[in-house]
Amino acid sequence: MSRQQALVIEKLSYSYKKTSRPIIQELSLKVKKGSRFGLFGPNGAGKTTLMSLMTGLLPYYSGSVKLLDAEVKNNKEFIKHTIGFVPQDFSFYEELTPAENMEFFGAWYGLKKTAIKSTTQHLLKVMGLSAMANRPLKEFSGGMKRRVNLAIGVMNQPAILFLDEPTVGVDVQSRNAIISFLKEINAAGTTLVYTSHQLNEAEDLCTEIALIDGGGIITQGTLNNLLEQHQQDGLEGLFLQLTGRAYRD
Numbered sequence: 001m002s003r004q005q006a007l008v009i010e011k012l013s014y015s016y017k018k019t020s021r022p023i024i025q026e027l028s029l030k031v032k033k034g035s036r037f038g039l040f041g042p043n044g045a046g047k048t049t050l051m052s053l054m055t056g057l058l059p060y061y062s063g064s065v066k067l068l069d070a071e072v073k074n075n076k077e078f079i080k081h082t083i084g085f086v087p088q089d090f091s092f093y094e095e096l097t098p099a100e101n102m103e104f105f106g107a108w109y110g111l112k113k114t115a116i117k118s119t120t121q122h123l124l125k126v127m128g129l130s131a132m133a134n135r136p137l138k139e140f141s142g143g144m145k146r147r148v149n150l151a152i153g154v155m156n157q158p159a160i161l162f163l164d165e166p167t168v169g170v171d172v173q174s175r176n177a178i179i180s181f182l183k184e185i186n187a188a189g190t191t192l193v194y195t196s197h198q199l200n201e202a203e204d205l206c207t208e209i210a211l212i213d214g215g216g217i218i219t220q221g222t223l224n225n226l227l228e229q230h231q232q233d234g235l236e237g238l239f240l241q242l243t244g245r246a247y248r249d
C-alpha cells in the first residue's frame with residue numbers, strides 16, 4: 001500500500017504499433033497525494049501518450065500504472081469515478097450549449113440529475129460563463145471553450161485531475177482564472193497532474209515537476225530543489241540544460 005501516493009508508475013513501456021519504436025520506455029514515476037505536479041518535455045517527448053496511459057485511454061501491456069493503489073487497466077469504473085481529464089483537444093459537442101454538454105457528461109459520470117444541475121450552475125458561475133450558458137459552444141471564444149473544457153473535466157469532483165495543456169491559446173484573463181481555479185481545487189484536496197509548454201505558468205502552479213525526454217523521466221523533484229541542484233533560476237533554463245537545444249520534431 002502506498003497511502004501517500006496518488007500515482008505510481010513502474011517500468012511502463014508503450015509503442016503505438018508492435019513493430020515501431022517504443023514511445024515510453026520502462027518509465028517509472030511517483031506523484032504524492034495533494035501535489036500540483038507538472039510533466040514537461042520537448043515536442044514529441046511522450047507527454048500526451050503518457051497522459052493517455054495514465055488515464056486509461058490507451059491500453060498498456062508492459063509495466064504498471066496505479067492511481068490510488070488501483071491498477072488502471074483492471075479498474076475502469078473506479079478510475080472513471082476517481083479522476084478527471086482535461087484533454088488538449090476539446091472533447092465537447094460544439095453544437096450544444098455548455099449546460100447541455102455538462103448534462104451529457106454528468107450523466108456519463110453517473111451523477112444524479114439534481115447534482116448535475118447544481119454543479120453546472122456553480123461551475124459556469126466560477127468560470128464566468130453564466131451569461132452564455134444557453135449559447136452553442138461554436139459561438140464561444142478560444143478562452144471560453146478552454147474554461148468549458150475544464151468545467152467538464154471537474155464535474156465529478158475528481159481526486160486526481162489530469163490536464164494536458166489546459167491553457168493553450170488563451171488570453172491572460174482566462175489563464176489567470178484557470179490557474180486560480182486549479183489552485184483552489186488543489187487546496188480542497190484534488191491532486192493535479194499537468195502538462196504544458198507555458199513554463200512561467202508552470203513555475204507559478206507546480207510544486208513538483210518531472211522532465212520527460214526520449215520516453216523516460218530524466219529528472220524529478222520539487223522545483224526549488226531542482227533549480228538549486230542545477231544552479232538555474234527558472235524552469236526554462238533547467239529545461240534547456242537537461243533536454244538540450246536541438247529540435248525534436
Ligand SMILES: Nc1ncnc2c1ncn2[C@@H]1O[C@H](COP(=O)(O)OP(=O)(O)OP(=O)(O)O)[C@@H](O)[C@H]1O
Binds near residue numbers: 023043045
Ligand atoms: N496515434 C499515434 N500513432 C503513432 N504515433 C504517435 C501517435 N500519437 C503520437 N505519436 C508519436 O509518439 C511520439 C510522442 O508523441 P506525444 O504526442 O505523446 O508527445 P508530446 O510530448 O505530447 O508532444 P507535444 O509537446 O508536441 O504535444 C511522437 O513521436 C509522435 O509522433
